[in-house]
Amino acid sequence: MFRYININMNSITAIVVAAGRGTRAGSGIPKxxxxxxxxxxxxYTIDALLAHKAIDNIICVIHKDDKQLYKNAVSRINNPRLSKPVLGGATRSESVFxxxxAASSEYVLIHDGARPCLPIAALKRLINGLEKYNACFLALPIVDTLWSISENKVQKxxxxxxxxxxxxxxxxxxNEIYNAYENTNKTLTDDVAIAQSAGIEVTPILGAEENIKITTQNDFGLARQIIGNIMDIRVGNGYDVHALGLGSSVTLNGIEISHTKALLGHSDADVAMHAITDxxxxxxxxGDIGQWFPPSEQKWKxxxxxxxxxxxxxxxKERGFIINHLDCTIICETPKIGPHAEKMRENISEITKIDIDKVSVKATTTEQLGFTGRNEGIAAQATATLIKK
Incomplete structure (x- = not known):
């Protein structure tokens, strides 16, 4: 029996098969x-699919015993394209079906949950292939020499x-893959095999060597190496200067310090915190602080x-990054920063919600050279390191 499903034209659903037990990957929780x-x-697997905007919906198929594991795994993914998971079956084929x-799109992409290193370039090639072919899959041509072996002897x-x-x-x-699963032998272990058995022509699209499937314990090391090379690590620099004028204290990194002068500015003129923020x-x-909090607006006075x-x-947080490290250097002759540096670190740690050992605050002078050397102002520079979650 053939079924025709009401579908959203030109839409794509990615089905992530994650119901397996992964016994070959060693003991412990599923790989x-x-x-x-x-x-x-x-x-990582879900993130790789979310990287392509043409994918409208992602459905993960999970084991009935893994509901909490799944909830924990996706707890930091805040994207409406990730739908509620569905439960798998006794075999991979049942889980895929x-x-x-659960899908209602024109196309489906069926992907292994244990392939975390799918590069966006390969995914683009596959989706572009759907403009020409009804069915296609990522694959790699064999480059090594192949031999048939019998009784541990080379044959040919x-x-x-x-x-x-x-x-x-x-x-x-x-519609085509639904009917293929509905009407053909579901004991086949590959979706292409099921499609082919139903008479669907399937075309290979060049995949990627790094698109490995984690199967054995040894694969974890290779995946770590690949993921380490593709992690999104950002570094930003900030620099700010404020003049000194009449007053009796300065505020640096949120800590008020007695002084013979005060920093001048539209806000509280905390030059160090401004540098970190920038x-x-x-x-x-x-952008920078001036774009987010224009000094022309009176509400920031x-x-x-x-x-x-x-x-x-x-x-x-909204853009999916964590702050891995902050380093701030305050440039001035006076006041002395050393006695207050620890309190500054504690304050920055509290505001940013990162461990204090990831916050550095230090100071230097310009050997009485320039405007800081003449006590006309204080400068600060900072570096922030962010990592994509």
């Missing part, structure tokens, strides 16, 4: 929930010209610079 660089493998039945050389190594995602029209904005490619820093921290 898709184990962590690399403090992030579950399944999280459950995912297919096998031509590699017609042999490709299958990868995922594998892409199909939803460093974070810079790492996010999000005498405002606490903590407001500015908290905004930068919030923007990090």
């Amino acid at each position: 898709q929930y184990r962590e690399i660089a403090q992030k579950p493998i399944l999280h 459950n995912g297919i039945k 050389n096998i031509s590699r010209e017609m042999i490709w190594k299958a990868q995922t995602p594998q892409a199909f029209k939803l 460093a974070i904005f810079g790492a996010l490619s999000a 005498n405002a606490s610079s903590e407001i500015f820093l908290r905004k930068a921290v919030l923007l990090c």
